[in-house]
Amino acid sequence: MIYLDNNATTRVDPAVRDAMLPWLDDHYGNPSAGYRFGKESRKAIEAAREKVAALIGAHPEEIVFTSGGTESSNAAIRSALSYTPEKSLLTTAVEHSAVFEIAESLDEDPTVSDQGLNPVQSSGIPCLVEWKEALASEKYGVASIIWANNETGVISPIAEAAEIAAEHKVYFHTDAVQAVGKIPVDVGNIPIHALSLSAHKMHGPKGIGALYLDRHSRFHPSVIGGGQENNRRSGTENVPGIVGLGVAAELAASRLEEAAKISSLRDRFETRVIDSAEGIEANGAGAERLPNTSNLYFSGVDGEGLLILLDEAGVCCSPGSACSTGSVQPSRIIRAMGHSSSRARSSVRFSLSRHTTEEGIDEAIAIIKKAVSKLRVVLPSGSRVISSTRRN
Ligand SMILES: Cc1ncc(COP(=O)(O)O)c(C=O)c1O
CATH class of the missing domain: 3.90.1150.10 (Aspartate Aminotransferase, domain 1)
Structure with missing residues (x-):
């Protein structure tokens, strides 16, 4: 077999698998438990959080573990929209369906009007002139742009798009699922409020990802319950997956x-x-x-x-x-x-x-x-x- 579909998913790195195995086996303690056996799992989660944060230039407390890129984008955009109910989402015509379908679903919502789909050039690069005009219109409370396109690999002018959003005080999210691990991504250099990433695109396991949330911004969780992930994403943590994502992030950083x-x-x-x-x-x-x-x-x-x-x-x-x-x-x-x-x-x-x-x-x-x-x-x-x- 000649596997040329790595944007769909990648092979799990043997080091990732080996790091995950103990957490599927003997080390099954619940990270929320107060005894040592549970605390080991908590420690493993926090070590992984540091590795993911390091890959994208974030602070560890800005990383929330999720089930993957789709959940991360849904959580970030829906939260941001909830703070500006009278305003819309500006995104692009070349988003992955994880973001595109949010825009489409808002379009069907009679209480929300005009979900903006910013055009792209024939090269696939989002047009910044229209982006700027749309954001200047004050119709949009949230802007989301894909960092690198999953179908064409085209890289968006993220820094410029984020700067324009910042000028207009619009919340900025980026779907960086295809970018993280393949090209340098540093949230420290760009005014980004939220960023989505996924383990299985960088030799990690499927069903685990992360949402970067700028620590100065508000967040309204979609999944509530036990208060895990500092009240940002409830549910008992996927410890083996999180450990796998951590190792995948560490390897990706060393292999850029x-x-x-x-x-x-x-x-x-x-x-x-x-x-x-x-x-x-x-x-x-x-x-x-x-x-x-x-x-x-x-x-x-x-x-x-x-x-x-x-x-x-x-x-x-x-x-x-x-x-x-x-x-x-x-x-x-x-x-x-x-x-x-x-x-x-x-x-x-x-x-x-x-x-x-x-x-x-x-x-x-x-x-x-x-x-x-x-x-x-x-x-x-x-x-x-x-x-x-x-x-x-
Ligand atoms: C650009 C992009 N965003 C989001 C996703 C969804 O990520 P996940 O499979 O982790 O939900 C993908 C996966 O194909 C993707 O390529």
């Missing part, structure tokens, strides 16, 4: 310099695939991107058909379309960049990790080349290319 190696492998992959046939382009190529992500448009090729052939040949990657309620929807991210539905349907995301090898990449390139030519029918003139699996 590996980005250069990953991006050179990604560039090799991208250039060679693009050169292997006509009509192949990278979506978001004009923007600064995550080092590991390549979203490719294969003109005249049905993306689904390509994924099937790649899967049969052992290559794991993701479609530029998502299955929802039984029908395949072309990626709204690619469409928000001004591309057609057909381009979105012909796009595929490949995402690498530190485990991706040069041999794996070269093998994948050969498999992709073969699959693309199989799916294309070259007309006699040789000048036009059509898909063998057409859509209406």
Whole structure:
């Protein structure tokens, strides 16, 4: 298998797994218990909190453990909105559904009007002129922008977007799930009120993440009960998961310099695939991107058909379309960049990790080349290319 779907999830690092095992085994004490056996678990949680805080330049008390990126973003945005009920959420057209669907759900709420979706350029970079105008309108109480896009890897101008929000005294959240662990993220340098991150995107376990909450801001918890996490997220803590996230964060911090190696492998992959046939382009190529992500448009090729052939040949990657309620929807991210539905349907995301090898990449390139030519029918003139699996 050649695994090129690391933006979906990553392999758990053996050091992460080994660190988690005792907390699934002998060390099962409840961290809220007053005896030593419970206090050991509490100590492990606090050690993990320090590691997560260190990765993003935060103070440990600013880290709240959650079930992952989705919960973190929901908790941050819903809390911030609760303090400004008369105002709306400004976000972008290229958010992950964890944020996008909050904006959509608010849109359906008759008490809230005009949920802003800031446009993006054709490169996928959010437009700051419109962002500035929207925030100056005083309609928005909360602004949220994705740090790095999960489909294209395009990196947002986070510092500028946050500064503009700060100028207008608007609460600022960022979904940094794809950025943390891949590129430097430092909340100390940028006026960020809340940030979401997730362990399974950086070789940690699934179902655990964190929410950074600036210690000077108010927070209204979504999950109430036992008062864990300093009253910010109730429920008995997922000790093994938290320990795993801590080790994953520590490893990620020590491996940030590996980005250069990953991006050179990604560039090799991208250039060679693009050169292997006509009509192949990278979506978001004009923007600064995550080092590991390549979203490719294969003109005249049905993306689904390509994924099937790649899967049969052992290559794991993701479609530029998502299955929802039984029908395949072309990626709204690619469409928000001004591309057609057909381009979105012909796009595929490949995402690498530190485990991706040069041999794996070269093998994948050969498999992709073969699959693309199989799916294309070259007309006699040789000048036009059509898909063998057409859509209406
Ligand atoms: C940008 C982004 N935000 C949020 C999420 C959701 O994170 P989780 O799976 O931890 O809920 C993902 C996962 O795909 C993501 O890529």
